[in-house]
Amino acid sequence: MYKYDHFDQSIVDARVAEFRDQVNRRIAGEITEDQFKPLRLMNGLYLQLHAYMLRVAIPYGTLDSRQMRMLAHIARKYDRDYGHFTTRQNIQYNWIKLEECADLLEELATVEMHAIQTSGNCIRNISSDQYAGAAADEVADPRPWAELLRQWSTFHPEFSYLPRKFKIAVIASPEDRAAMRLHDIGLELVRQNGELGARVFVGGGMGRTPMIAPEINPFVKADDLLSYIEACLRVYNRYGRRDNIYKARIKILVHEIGADEYRRQVAEEFAHVKTLGIDPPLAELERISAFFAPPAFDAADVEPDRSDPDFAVWLDQNVKPHKQAGYAIVNISLKPIGGIPGDATSAQIDVMADLAEQYGFDELRVTHAQNIVLPHVAKRDLHAVWQALREADLAHANLDLISDIIACPGLDYCSLANARSIPVAQKIATRFADMDRQRDLGELKLKISGCINACGHHHAGHIGILGVDRKGVENYQLTFGGSGAEDVSIGKIIGPGFDEDGVVDAVEKATEVYKTLREGDERFIDTYRRVGLEPFKEAIYG
Structure with missing residues (x-):
């Protein structure tokens, strides 16, 4: 998974220091709540019915055991001992004290995590397929492209104050596990005559006026992808309704001017943007891609013993095929009968971190269905993983069933x-x-x-x-x-x-x-x- 360089870390550290000063000024009464509101929203802090809620970014849903343990620590120290995993592949804490928020963010920064752009009229957390890098049907790993988009969109000067919030999803499989066409921009990586590119969909979304994104371009070459998305956003930023919050999403613009006219304007804008040289050089894409190299797979392809009927049911329902022989994808359901969908206690979060470290090449994924995935588990270890999950009340064999709400x-x-x-x-x-x-x-x-x-x-x-x-x-x-x-x-x-x-x-x-x-x-x-x-x-x- 991607690791911060000194630029990433310095950005996050500077933001924490800046927000600490803003919080102190708010507590001291030097700024009003109305003045503070846009500042806190830039840092993912909402004022809810009973307390502040903090939304922490988990880019494309990927994190390691060290980060997962920090989320458990945050739940214990700053919340009421649990976190709520969301449909944006993020985590929310619902009982945050304002005076402790900067300390919380400072601790998150020590494990390359933050709450930047999890709120506000900006490009939100980039989401992706929770099976990325493990799915047999993908044409490429979509995470390097999701990471590239994260870096491009973070503090983008032109897109920090969009007409409305903006969400992007990247997949690379014909099976859509990320609700890609219900995003403002959805990208499906595809190959055409051996060349990697993307189908581009623009104008999807739910909310008051749900719409399915139409296809705006059937194939944008990988070398042009960033410039093309920049052009898509420029057209939206130019014409998007800032006078009416209910008509401000890009789906309304695409619907009102029509997909053909939007497509034409994007093509015109792209011709200009492409001359600006914003697409990354090959060396940069290779640098990012190196962080997503496959793990050192070494397990024999031995099927687990199915003699325990409860284990067999869990295998059938929650374990999915892996592209590597001898391995499987494990889905951990956060939907116990009578529980709160997406919630996990600090102890459960720690258990999942332990399992990732011991059995899953130190990697976890948050899904848009509010569950957790261990993407790379050797089949020989499936029973041990199931036993540990069962002890932690995490072995609910209900993936995609009616109780997986x-x-x-x-x-x-x-x-x-x-x-x-x-x-x-x-x-x-x-x-x-x-x-x-x-x-x-x-x-x-x-x-x-x-x-x-x-x-x-x-x-x-x-x-x-x-x-x-x-x-x-x-x-x-x-x-x-x-x-x-x-x-x-x-x-x-x-x-x-x-x-x-x-x-x-x-x-x-x-x-x-x-x-x-x-x-x-x-x-x-x-x-x-x-x-x-x-x-x-x-x-x-x-």
Whole structure:
């Protein structure tokens, strides 16, 4: 994984010192909260319902055991002994004291971590495929390109004050594990006649107006990629709506002027940008790529003993094939029945760090589905890893099942939320606690947001739940048919909303309809797409 050079470290250290002074001035009353707000947001610090929340960047979801242990330490020392892993492959701490925040950031800086550009109208944390470097279907490792984009976008003078926040995802496989087309810019690395380049998608996003990004260019050569993305952002920065927060995202611009006109303007801007020489020389790309060289694989390709039925179920559900013989990809579910999706205690974070160091070439990944991945585990070690996870209450064999719920913090924490997400997620998981029942239902991606901002990605759920306020009462709308994968689609609202218990009942009714109508190995979303909404709507509303 990438290691800071002295430029990276000096930038982070200087930012900590600067923010410490700003915090001290705020505490002393020398600046007001309104004056302090843009300063703290530049450092990932939000003021939520009960306390400050700090969002820590984990670029493209990759970190090592030393960094993971620091996250556990932060949870113990500065929070309430846990952290919340997010859909942006970051981690959030919900109970931060303002007077301790600079100390926290200083400790993070000792392990090459920070909270820069995790908030504000700038280019946010670059996300990527959690299986990067391990997936058999990738055409190249996307992480060097994600790292290049991180370096290019950090404190970019032209893009520090965009019309609205901006999110980029990079993948390199036909299977989309990062919801790439629901980003402001999505890049899929591809090869054309042996040459590496990228399909470029622009104008996706969720929130109030969900949109799937159209393809703007089917192939941009790798040598031109940075200049092309710069051109994409320049066009947005020039025309993006700063007068209306609800119309400020690039998806609105692309929609209003049309993909063809946006494509034309980007091509025109690219012709100019390419003359500026911002694309990195080959030596720099090689320097970055060297940090992502494959580990020293050496395990024999021996299948694990499946005599323990619980272990066998976990293997089938949470362990995925690796491109290297003798190895596997281990998914660690942070979705215990009745738990809070994405939360992990400091002790659990330490356990995952230990396992990465002992069995996983000292590497972990945070997924956009709020789980953790050990990307390189020898098959001979899978049973030992499972045993350690089971002791830490981390061996939940529910990856991609109905209890593997994505959920935002909702009204329990967030000042923007209209309804609670966490209790709904807990009740649904508890209703479907029987694992045989979950496995019978198969892949069913359920996602919950506590407001229209869609931090829980409900638009992309096979079943999505959106919490809204109805005259002071929490109300939950159901959407069906969404997907963030390569079969990307936006879910449709099925009808009137429900109260908290009613939406759990409605989800259960929907699964019963699916079981009745499915053919063969159809997933829930496949059946829904084949038969349409009406059978589900009839069963739910009568």
